[in-house]
Amino acid sequence: MAAGNRDSRSRYLLSFGLLLALFVLLFLWNLNSGTVQLTPGEIAKILFTEGGDRTARPIVWEIRLPRILAAAILGGALAVSGFLLQTFFANPIASPFVLGISSGAKLTVALAMIVLLERGLTISSAGMVLAAFAGSMISMGFVLLISGRVRQMSMLVVCGVMIGYICSAITDFLVTFAEDSDIVSLHNWSLGSFSGTSWEQVKLSAAIVFACLVLTLFMAKPMGAYRLGEVYAQNMGVNLHRFRAALILVSSVLSACVTAFAGPVSFVGIAVPHLAKRLFGTSSPLVLIPGCFLGGSVFCLFCDRIARTAFSPAELSISSVTAVFGAPVVILIMAGRRKQAA
Amino acid sequence: MREDYIRTEQLAVGYGSQVLIRQIELHVKRGQIVTLIGPNGSGKSTILKSIIRHIRPLGGAVCLDGRSMKDMTEREIGRRMSILMTDRVRPEAMTCREVAAAGRYPHTGRFGILSREDRKKVDEALAMVQASDLADQEFARVSDGQKQRVLLARAICQEPEAIVLDEPTSFLDIRHKLELLEILKELVQKRRVAVLLSLHELDLAQKISDYVVCVNRGAVERCGTPEEIFTPDYMERLYGIEARRFNGAFCSAELEPAAGKPEVFVIGGNGSGIPVYRRLQRQGIPFAAGVLHENDGEYPVARALAARVIAERPFEPISREAFEEASRILQTCSQVICCLTEFGTMNEKNRQLARMGEEQNRRRSRTEEENRT
Numbered sequence: 001m002a003a004g005n006r007d008s009r010s011r012y013l014l015s016f017g018l019l020l021a022l023f024v025l026l027f028l029w030n031l032n033s034g035t036v037q038l039t040p041g042e043i044a045k046i047l048f049t050e051g052g053d054r055t056a057r058p059i060v061w062e063i064r065l066p067r068i069l070a071a072a073i074l075g076g077a078l079a080v081s082g083f084l085l086q087t088f089f090a091n092p093i094a095s096p097f098v099l100g101i102s103s104g105a106k107l108t109v110a111l112a113m114i115v116l117l118e119r120g121l122t123i124s125s126a127g128m129v130l131a132a133f134a135g136s137m138i139s140m141g142f143v144l145l146i147s148g149r150v151r152q153m154s155m156l157v158v159c160g161v162m163i164g165y166i167c168s169a170i171t172d173f174l175v176t177f178a179e180d181s182d183i184v185s186l187h188n189w190s191l192g193s194f195s196g197t198s199w200e201q202v203k204l205s206a207a208i209v210f211a212c213l214v215l216t217l218f219m220a221k222p223m224g225a226y227r228l229g230e231v232y233a234q235n236m237g238v239n240l241h242r243f244r245a246a247l248i249l250v251s252s253v254l255s256a257c258v259t260a261f262a263g264p265v266s267f268v269g270i271a272v273p274h275l276a277k278r279l280f281g282t283s284s285p286l287v288l289i290p291g292c293f294l295g296g297s298v299f300c301l302f303c304d305r306i307a308r309t310a311f312s313p314a315e316l317s318i319s320s321v322t323a324v325f326g327a328p329v330v331i332l333i334m335a336g337r338r339k340q341a342a
Numbered sequence: 343m344r345e346d347y348i349r350t351e352q353l354a355v356g357y358g359s360q361v362l363i364r365q366i367e368l369h370v371k372r373g374q375i376v377t378l379i380g381p382n383g384s385g386k387s388t389i390l391k392s393i394i395r396h397i398r399p400l401g402g403a404v405c406l407d408g409r410s411m412k413d414m415t416e417r418e419i420g421r422r423m424s425i426l427m428t429d430r431v432r433p434e435a436m437t438c439r440e441v442a443a444a445g446r447y448p449h450t451g452r453f454g455i456l457s458r459e460d461r462k463k464v465d466e467a468l469a470m471v472q473a474s475d476l477a478d479q480e481f482a483r484v485s486d487g488q489k490q491r492v493l494l495a496r497a498i499c500q501e502p503e504a505i506v507l508d509e510p511t512s513f514l515d516i517r518h519k520l521e522l523l524e525i526l527k528e529l530v531q532k533r534r535v536a537v538l539l540s541l542h543e544l545d546l547a548q549k550i551s552d553y554v555v556c557v558n559r560g561a562v563e564r565c566g567t568p569e570e571i572f573t574p575d576y577m578e579r580l581y582g583i584e585a586r587r588f589n590g591a592f593c594s595a596e597l598e599p600a601a602g603k604p605e606v607f608v609i610g611g612n613g614s615g616i617p618v619y620r621r622l623q624r625q626g627i628p629f630a631a632g633v634l635h636e637n638d639g640e641y642p643v644a645r646a647l648a649a650r651v652i653a654e655r656p657f658e659p660i661s662r663e664a665f666e667e668a669s670r671i672l673q674t675c676s677q678v679i680c681c682l683t684e685f686g687t688m689n690e691k692n693r694q695l696a697r698m699g700e701e702q703n704r705r706r707s708r709t710e711e712e713n714r715t
Contacts, residue, residue: 218453220453221447221452225447228433228441229431231394231425231427232427232431235423235425236424237416237421237447238447277434282440283433284440286454
């Protein structure tokens with residue numbers, strides 16, 4: 001269902017070109033920012049040769065590069081997860097954060113961390129992802145239960161936000177009673193941040209996210225049909241049960257992966273798909289899935305750079321920055337819909 | 343004999359586990375239009391939604407092309423049957439062409455990328471519904487009539503052998519209603535599509551249907567050709583309208599007449615009286631009409647709206663009895679309106695009535711003047 005005419009195709013190419021250029025630019029900008037100033041030449045030397053400054057080399061390879069990749073991969077994952085949920089609920093402000101799915105994942109990860117830390121064990125990356133997945137599926141279950149009863153999209157969002165608050169409250173409760181030493185890492189993580197990402201985590205998240213992305217691309221066709229509503233989609237040959245289950249599963253895995261590694265990150269899931277639709281001028285999933293992914297990467301790279309450097313040396317949580325840039329977009333969406341309805 | 347393309351066998355439909363209608367036996371052949379009619383809430387939509395599998399049938403089977411739909415894959419069904427619903431569709435950022443092209447779904451590959459031939463079929467379908475000029479406009483911004491046409495183009499380029507439509511004309515103005523049904527007729531004639539639809543507009547149902555199915559009070563109450571179904575007696579019963587209000591020839595119903603002793607006498611005929619009847623009905627003035635031939639076009643309207651109608655048998659000159667009855671009633675009325683300017687052999691006596699009326703009107707206005715002075 002990728003649209004046909006030449007105008008739209010060149011617009012897609014241009015938009016992808018723009019996003020790629022921004023991606024490269026932000027990638028380099030992020031690589032080059034921090035307390036240790038490096039020239040582009042030095043960075044190139046560190047990246048492509050064995051040489052380079054002795055102290056700068058580990059900073060680039062062990063701190064900056066994994067963090068940048070994490071921001072890019074997980075940002076993309078969030079945007080795609082949001083796009084899937086918006087398709088599922090036919091609701092433009094559905095996203096893992098708004099529907100309380102991120103908070104559910106946060107709760108179970110916190111629980112797993114505390115339980116394991118008390119026994120003197122550390123939690124592995126895969127364990128984090130599993131815990132997060134369990135949490136996001138539980139939240140998702142509640143959201144689905146509610147969505148079966150309420151037809152109004154605003155009510156669904158309100159319920160999602162409430163689920164989010166409940167999960168956050170329980171998480172806070174757990175954190176309060178946890179051992180002091182645990183709290184530091186838990187607290188940082190629960191605010192959301194890409195800092196301290198290891199290569200192992202990058203590899204695992206890349207594997208999960210790219211697998212999901214491929215699956216999502218295979219769902220592009222039914223997603224395209226689903227834009228006309230479930231009655232028409234079913235008539236055109238979409239197996240609704242299978243399609244819905246796949247959509248929920250993939251979006252939960254994606255948001256679980258993000259929450260496990262970066263904590264809850266707000267607004268990316270809503271803002272990016274919306275901006276991507278505007279940029280590409282289409283809602284065709286085959287275009288928007290890669291578009292959202294790339295857009296999410298760009299958005300998170302940008303926000304992470306701000307989070308690191310705006311009040312350096314103090315670091316902001318990633319969610320505060322994404323909220324500053326993402327929330328206005330949500331307001332615009334709501335305002336735009338009002339206008340359309342009137 | 344031709345095969346039924348859509349056939350239901352002992353179909354039971356409803357919501358949840360509550361059965362609304364049982365034992366539905368519908369048969370639609372290719373090249374045939376079958377219309378469901380019936381009062382609001384009678385279950386027309388429920389039947390159609392069960393046939394297109396939007397809700398689960400609660401018993402029996404739906405067969406498509408001779409096979410039970412339970413044994414068919416989504417794709418197999420999608421290639422045979424397409425739909426058009428009443429509900430408004432609000433896709434975001436989709437052009438009309440994209441909406442129409444969605445119909446190619448069961449014919450495209452894994453990623454749904456359109457081939458040159460697919461695109462040609464989309465353009466053809468858009469041309470067929472006269473929406474070619476809308477193709478690149480955003481779907482959300484075109485009018486309801488245009489939307490419904492584009493959605494019909496979507497149904498057409500799905501290349502179905504059957505189309506199911508649930509009140510497709512509901513939000514459309516009269517021109518768009520007619521256009522939509524004309525396209526449907528064309529599909530039936532040229533591509534021999536089997537069409538099953540529900541309609542609220544009885545006049546349209548009467549014109550387009552080969553076969554009419556009446557749904558009422560939890561059952562398929564009656565089936566038949568439009569001639570058999572759209573009789574005043576049955577329509578009044580089906581929709582619970584008072585007697586004589588329904589006009590079978592035009593499938594329209596009149597509003598409630600003003601009851602009471604006739605105050606105005608209308609001499610009409612050949613359709614000339616209809617506007618006067620309607621005006622008097624609006625003003626709530628009871629009136630008598632006569633003498634009308636029973637085969638006069640305005641006779642059903644007079645019967646629906648007049649407190650009293652003096653009628654004559656078809657093709658007969660007005661009899662002495664009818665004339666006398668008319669003149670008796672005329673004399674009790676405070677006003678006489680004659681809508682005729684010409685009289686002929688058959689209604690010669692109406693000329694006399696008109697003269698009497700004129701005289702009476704004049705006398706009355708004179709007494710009124712005297713009373714005033």
